[in-house]
Amino acid sequence: MPLRARLNGKEIAAYSYDDRAWKRLKAAYRKNRLQMACCDREAVPKTSKLGTQYFAHKQKGDCPTAPETKEHLYLKDLAARAAAKNGWQVETESVGQTPEGEEWSADVLCSKQKSRMAIEIQWSHQSVEEYERRQRKYAASNVLGVWLYRLQGSKQKGYKVELQDSYELPVFGIAHDRQTGEMRVPKFRTGIEDFVSGMMSGRLKFSPKPGEVLTAQVLGAAVGEPETCWHCGCPMKYVTGFDIVTTSGDRLRFAQFGEDGVAELIERHVPDHLLASLGYGRVSSRYIHQNQLAPDCGLTCRRCHRNNSGFYCGDKSYGLGSKPVFFG
Structure with a gap:
């Protein structure tokens, strides 16, 4: 059931007709020469049960095209x-x-x-x-x-x-x-x-491209309670993770603190003095929380270096391959 045909030798497409024009074609095609594009046999304009406009063979016969649902x-x-x-x-x-x-x-x-x-x-x-x-x-x-x-x-x-x-x-x-x-x-x-x-x-892209260098933008949030360090009163902020961004500025996804490798990457590549200048405490990939090894999200006070509750951000793990992503 093709969507193409030839009307008086000129190729036409069923999807290019609006409802009114399609009705006119149905009414007038007998007075013209309407042929199938696939085999040159006589064609008939029809509408399927799903409302699709298409062309059908006027009579059954040999044709190279296979039937379609x-x-x-x-x-x-x-x-x-x-x-x-x-x-x-x-x-x-x-x-x-x-x-x-x-x-x-x-x-x-x-x-x-x-x-x-x-x-x-x-x-x-x-x-x-x-x-x-x-x-x-x-x-x-x-x-x-x-x-x-x-x-x-x-x-x-x-x-x-x-x-x-x-x-x-x-x-x-x-x-x-x-x-x-x-x-x-x-x-x-x-x-x-x-x-x-x-x-x-x-808007649909496969990212990252093979060999593409990605940027990690570290993100954080202010602590609700307590808002200051229990020991010295210094305002507290904690690292929530980082955005993974392509060279063209497209955001692929957010890597949450607590996912495998996130804390280690931040600890290795973002110096403590830079975190402190932005109001964050030290990030550690190894911190004992309730007798279990867990990453510290930066609730170590940047001023007195005391820990504030050993906040733990989760343990989900995701891989990052080349995936299709929609960008608005």
Whole structure:
């Protein structure tokens, strides 16, 4: 069920028609020559049960295109519309080949200047090996392949994430929200159109890049009770962790004090005199708190060096790989 056809020899796209124009096309296509873009057979403009405008063969016959589910067609239409709105030249059901002659077909091929991106909708199951095989074809053709695949499970019971996204294979799970009726990308808590718009406008980035030098911005907060050192009355502030920031200034995430390696990194690279000049006490990665080894968040008084309660900030541990991040 393609989204492209030819009207009197001129290529047209179903997603470029608004409701009124689509109704006019339906009323007038018999008086014109409407052909399928895939095989030149006579075409009929139709609307699916999900409200997707598309072209169908007037009569059944041999055609190289495979049948599509209504969900696949709906998602392909959403992606094409979002890409077009963001200034990309869009061609659905686009066929190409690698320099070695291997053919590929993209659901939605988007072009802007020298950049090309193929958006693939994968509603049925596909093995990781098949994803990688098809992705290699895109890479060889200097096309960035991005995959939107159907998540198994539910919002209530949790989704089963079958694939791990990476810079080499950008894959993003999609699901139908029964409450809103919207197709969404649960990982980013957004709808398909907003997700594709963000991706096409440069808000979706994989960070950090391989070999990129990151900056850690140490953050802290004032202590509520007690507000001053119990021994000398000096005002107290404690370190809460640090922001991890890219060279372009994008904030990747907040590393909380108490995560593995955070206290050690601050202790090693931020001198005590600098912390003291900002109102913080000494940071220690080794402090005995309630008979357990725990990091001290800087509640050692900067003036008298007495400890104020041995505040402990948690023990969660997270790794930092190259992950897709949305920037507003």
